[in-house]
Amino acid sequence: IAGITQAPTSQILAAGRRMTLRCTQDMRHNAMYWYRQDLGLGLRLIHYSNTAGTTGKGEVPDGYSVSRANTDDFPLTLASAVPSQTSVYFCASSDSRIGYEQYFGPGTRLTVT
Amino acid sequence: AQSVTQPDIHITVSEGASLELRCNYSYGATPYLFWYVQSPGQGLQLLLKYFSGDTLVQGIKGFEAEFKRSQSSFNLRKPSVHWSDAAEYFCAVGAKEYGNKLVFGAGTILRVKS
Numbered sequence: 001i002a003g004i005t006q007a008p009t010s011q012i013l014a015a016g017r018r019m020t021l022r023c024t025q026d027m028r029h030n031a032m033y034w035y036r037q038d039l040g041l042g043l044r045l046i047h048y049s050n051t052a053g054t055t056g057k058g059e060v061p062d063g064y065s066v067s068r069a070n071t072d073d074f075p076l077t078l079a080s081a082v083p084s085q086t087s088v089y090f091c092a093s094s095d096s097r098i099g100y101e102q103y104f105g106p107g108t109r110l111t112v113t
Numbered sequence: 114a115q116s117v118t119q120p121d122i123h124i125t126v127s128e129g130a131s132l133e134l135r136c137n138y139s140y141g142a143t144p145y146l147f148w149y150v151q152s153p154g155q156g157l158q159l160l161l162k163y164f165s166g167d168t169l170v171q172g173i174k175g176f177e178a179e180f181k182r183s184q185s186s187f188n189l190r191k192p193s194v195h196w197s198d199a200a201e202y203f204c205a206v207g208a209k210e211y212g213n214k215l216v217f218g219a220g221t222i223l224r225v226k227s
Contacts, residue, residue, distance in 0.1 A: 100215070102159075104156035107155075
């Protein structure tokens with residue numbers, strides 16, 4: 001059982017370029033989340049999805065978009081990357097039918113130059 | 114607004130000593146409480162959780178935490194720290210009223226000295 005996979009592991013991206021971070025889970029969890037982690041700020045929620053076909057904005061959604069076409073996949077897109085989006089990005093999932101704990105992927109380290 | 118405070122950015126303890134990491138929250142609802150651990154370059158791993166019932170909860174790796182409603186706290190403890198416990202620890206809070214979302218503290222970095 002893989003749990004949650006994220007790709008790529010790391011990426012260096014030129015400012016202004018478009019980038020999609022991929023996230024796939026095999027636990028059939030209904031809810032999925034994207035966070036960014038920055039030193040001293042903990043994890044901040046970017047976007048979330050409570051179920052396939054629905055998405056919502058988190059604490060820091062500007063400059064990011066998501067889609068949830070099916071249960072397993074939850075890609076995060078940066079339409080035009082800026083240096084302030086340099087961060088480590090974590091995808092997570094949870095099954096609200098059995099609990100609220102979230103399970104995390106290994107992260108993607110993104111550097112925007 | 115909901116918030117989670119971890120007052121200690123860094124903590125250093127000697128191997129074999131006891132540990133307590135503090136977490137305070139501000140939430141307008143009955144909270145669900147979690148502690149996660151993150152080793153360098155890794156994702157977050159769930160240590161323990163509190164939903165209801167016994168306010169002292171046991172987790173993995175010998176950790177425990179106690180929910181104190183009157184103090185709005187959920188401190189993490191371990192009686193004897195091992196060098197492998199060196200990591201960053203995050204407290205997180207959620208509530209049914211706020212859907213599935215969690216709010217995380219800024220984290221506490223634990224250093225273990227031999």
